[in-house]
Amino acid sequence: MTIAIVGAGMGGLALARVLHVNGIEAVVYERDAARGARRQGGMLDIHSGQRALREAGLLERFLAIARREGQDMRLLEPDGTLLLQEDTPEDAPMARPEIDRTDLRTLLLDSLPEGTVRWGHAFDHAEDGVVHFANGSSARYDLLVGADGANSRVRSLLTDARPAHLGQNAVELAIPDIDRTHPDLAAMVGRGNYWVFGDGKSLAAQRNGDGCVRIGVSFYNTGEDWFTTNGIRFDDPPAVRARLIELLAGWHPRITALIAAASDDTVAPRPLATLPVGLTWPSNPTVTLVGDAAHLMPPVGEGANMALLDGAVLGAALAAHRGDFGAAVAEYEKEMFERTGKAARMSADMQELLMSPDASRRLLEFFQPS
Template sequence: MTIAIVGAGLGGLALARVLHVHGVEPVVYERDASREARRQGGMLDIHSGQRALREAGLLERFLAIARAEGQDMRLLEPDGTLLLQEDTPDDAPALRPEIDRTDLRNLLLDALPAGTVRWGRAFDHAEDGVLHFADGSTERHDLLVGADGANSRVRPLLTDARPAHLGQNVVELCIPDIDRAHPDLAAMVGRGNYWVLGDGKSLAAQRNGDGCVRIGLSFYNTGEDWFARSGIPFEDPAAARARLIELYDGWDARFTALIAAADDTVVPRSLTALPPGLTWPTNPTITLVGDAAHLMPPVGEGANMALLDGAVLGLALAEHRDDFGAAVAEYEQEMFERTAAAARMSADIQELLMSPDASRRMLEFFQPS
């Protein structure tokens, strides 16, 4: 029986690894030409997802490369007021360690047999048990798993649901080699996450394991067309940085210094999410994992849910290897309940971030009375 996984993200790779551990060899089809084809994003806070890595036999290797100090957090207001500083003791348990998405993906890729991932295979559509790819090639399958992210091409086979704009637009920046190039800014950001919230905006700086600090500039309660109206000339990185500094006028100069220090990587992202609690009638030949199934606001749950999806589905398929329908039904029952709770929590945090008093409400979230 052939299990075809579309997408070599965290959910698809976790599924492939758990299946491999249990003697089932799937095929993963990935549109990118190689693992190095594009940047994989910043740091991930892996907490509940550690259970999936344990099932994949990779937890010890994960803990060896994860950054426990990445749990550090600083929360400030736009005028520079420090609301919260949490520094992780050296002997603290790695309950929510951070890891570069690239490193976690490589950990999963390296744990699969050669040839499991078929690179450069862009999925187009499926019909009558046949996968059709953009290059005109086809492959047969018995079970199709869509692990192809927010804009999944597999999802429409199960549901008409589409991601909706969250009212948040983000500009991503990067300061490479910050310890050498900007030691004062490196000390300010610290070892983990640095958040400034207020005035309908936020600045989130995050130390990565490669010495880069990734910055996310968020603009809340903005529409899908906001980038077109923002006056940010993305084709000219220097001018784009200058315009972003204008948009943060009135903020402490230390924060706009982070924008000025960034390199020419200036990436706009419009954030979307699927409805919390999305379900669909079970189809014994098709299912979804990760963002394809339950795209959430990016507040720390998505990667963990994707890893768990892959592990739970892999275990169900290993147990019911002669009855994919039973495995899919068992997996989806657990996944719908688990991810609905995570999606509702993520939506609540998203609402908090978009509120006028976001910094104080976030402080209450981290330090409840």
């Protein structure tokens, strides 16, 4: 019985690992040409996903490389007023440690047998138990698992649902080796997360384990055409940085200095989208979905955790119902729909808070309830 997993993200790799631990082999087909073909993004806050890593036999290795200090947080208003600063004690529990996405992906990849991941295999279509790839190759499957992210092409085999724009557009930047190149800004950001909210905008700076600080500048209640209408041309990074600083007029210059310090090759647009909250589909014994392919949510800290849990839960179900993919898929989807539905509703509520005019004060009340 052949299990084909499309996508070597967190959900797909967690599934492959849990299957391997249970003596069930699978093949992961990934469109990237190689492991390091592209940047994997910033830090991940792993909390509920630790259960999945335990079931995958990887929790101790995860805790050895995760960053306790990544739980530090600073919350400010645009004029530079510090509303909240939380510094994590050295003996604090690893309740929500941060880890570089690349490091977590490497941990999962290295835990799989050689050849489990087939690089350079972009999904094209599937029919009659055969999956076809853009490189002209094909493979038979008994169970096809779509772990191919927000713009999943496997999803169409189960539902017509498509991601809808969230009303938030972000620009991603980064300052490499910040301790050496901009020690004053490094001290300002601290060891974890640095958040500024106000006027329907935000700047989030996040310390990464590789010495880089990743920055996201977001504009809320904006449409899909926002990048075009605001004249931001991403073929001219210095002009993008200048325009962002202009759009944050009135913000403290120490905050906008983070934008000015970003390097040219790290500037990228990020229009954000979500799938409908509570999305379900009729169970199909030959196809299912994990991660963002199944439940794309606002980026408020739940997506990676849900993807890891998806992989672990589906892997355990397949191990418990060996050879009966229909029973395993139905059991997994029942649990997944309930669990991720709750997470999606919570994420939508947090997104609504972030998009409010007084987001900084509401966040302060959230973190320090009276």
